[in-house]
Amino acid sequence: MVSFESVKEARDRIYDHVQFTPCCESYYLSELTGCKVFCKREYLQRTGSFKERGAANALARLGEVEKERGVVAASAGNHALALAYHGKRLGIPVTVVMPKFAPLIKVSTCRRFGATVILAGESFGEAREQADALVEQKGMVYVHGYDDPDVIAGQGTIGLELLEQVSDVDAVVVPIGGAGLIAGIGLVVKALKPEVEVIGVEPERVASYRAAMKAGGPIMVEAEPTLADGLAVGRVGDCAFEIAQKCVDRVVTVTEGELSLAVLRLLELEKAVVEGSGAAGLAALLGPLKGELEGKNVVLPLCGGNLDPFTLHRVIEHGMTADGRLHALEIRISDRPGGLARLTELLGEGGVSIQCIDHDRMFAGPDVACVCVRVVLETRDMSHYQDVLSMLDDCGLEVNKSI
Structure with a gap:
């Protein structure tokens, strides 16, 4: 098993070979969540993760x-x-x-x-x-990725650093995949400051730690596709779970929308490219933990940033949709000259940005005087979107919001 001493020895062993990552307060995330948020930036390691x-x-x-x-x-x-x-x-x-x-x-x-x-x-x-x-x-x-005692001890060095960097921390919110990271961090936090709350976060689609808690030990669960692919571990580690269950206070799950929104918030507010797994802690603060840690000092290990450009593009779009800023509509308009121009003029007056537009006569229905326009719109927020819908309705346009 892993001990606090083995974590301290690991730190001495690897100190000159890994980055001592910053753990700075984020003004914007603190304002957004109501907590005093500190980001432990593990995505700045040379290969992009705490691993x-x-x-x-x-x-x-x-x-x-x-x-x-x-x-x-x-x-x-x-x-x-x-x-x-x-x-x-x-x-x-x-x-x-x-x-x-x-x-x-x-x-x-x-x-x-x-x-x-x-x-x-x-x-x-x-x-x-x-x-x-x-x-x-x-x-x-x-060398097991999350259930090797030496690996868990190495991950525990994050706990030593963050306690030095944020001496008055109240809670640490840690992503859970195989549970090696939260086992290492939790072991250190509870050894040095047992009053600090250690909270785990799993994607709803792969809640293997919660399943292990319910069963009394690690069991295999079906791993559904998730934006937090680094957390998509169907069975938590035996060694990791044995350690974690003694030092983890509670575990919450987050949705795909909360994950993508967290990635988007980090990109926009912190200028940080963080993968879904690394953003899970913020997803929890925006979702199931919203309001619960208000006024407290909270550390979020942003544990990885290896997102390829195509995945990042999809996650951003998913996040903007979850944020009420990206919408797909199907609008029936007159097929007379100027019909499409009038629609785009209306949307422009409404202050939206047209991301994509498709003009379809072939499958527009039995009314040959009408045409179907499929459009993707960017709005400021959900309130702005509702204003646009009201404007289109006032103009007598038939809008299908189901696409």
Whole structure:
């Protein structure tokens, strides 16, 4: 098991090899949530996530023979990047087994760091089977992404830092995937300041920690697609859960809309590109914890920022929709000359921005005098949107808001 002493030893071991990330107060997020919010910016690590801490500690703890044989892990994300980077730094061969659907950018980055990347299987489970086979065949060491004691100790160094940076903290809101991060942070926080509340956050679609709490131990749950893909772990770790259940005060779940809105808020207010998993803490403050921590000092570990541009684009659009700023409408207008021009003039007078417009005669219905216009609008907020709908209604236009 992991002890407070092992976390302190991990800090000494990795101190010169990972970033001491800032934990600054956010004026805008504090104003938005009613708390005094401090952001622990782990996305500023060299490979973009907190995973470097655990990987660096686990690799440094290997014996000479183990270092020579190398390590292997099944991962399609941040753990793979962290192992590849620190393996290269320490001269330790790293093999990463990724599912065939792994993001191309992460595959190429791992290879750039010198890791051997094997694409195997259609799922993480199949990739893990291939990694286990390499352990048997070549005597390589398997480094688990969230349930290895050395990895958990490395992640716990975040707790040491944030308590030094925010001495009067009242609560820490931590994302939960496999539970290694919250186990490490919670262990440290409760050892040094047991009065501080440790709150976990899971996506509604993969609430594996809450399932473990209900069952009395880790069980497998169905992992549905989520914007917080780094938290989409169907079963929390045994070691991680044993530690976490002693130091986590409560766990909340967040919706996909809350996650995307949190990513958008961080981008707009903090100028920070944070993935859905890293934004889960803010999603909780905007959702299930709204108003509960008002006036308190709250630390949010922004634990990862590895979003590819296409995913970021989709998340921004999803977030703007959740924020009442992006809307799709179907409007029936006259097919006479000037009908479309009149519609765009009305929308312009209403102060909206037209993001996309499609003029459809073929499927506009039986009335040949009318045409269907499908339009995507950007508004300031939901109130502005309602004003636009009222304006269109006053002009006698038939509007379908269901698309």
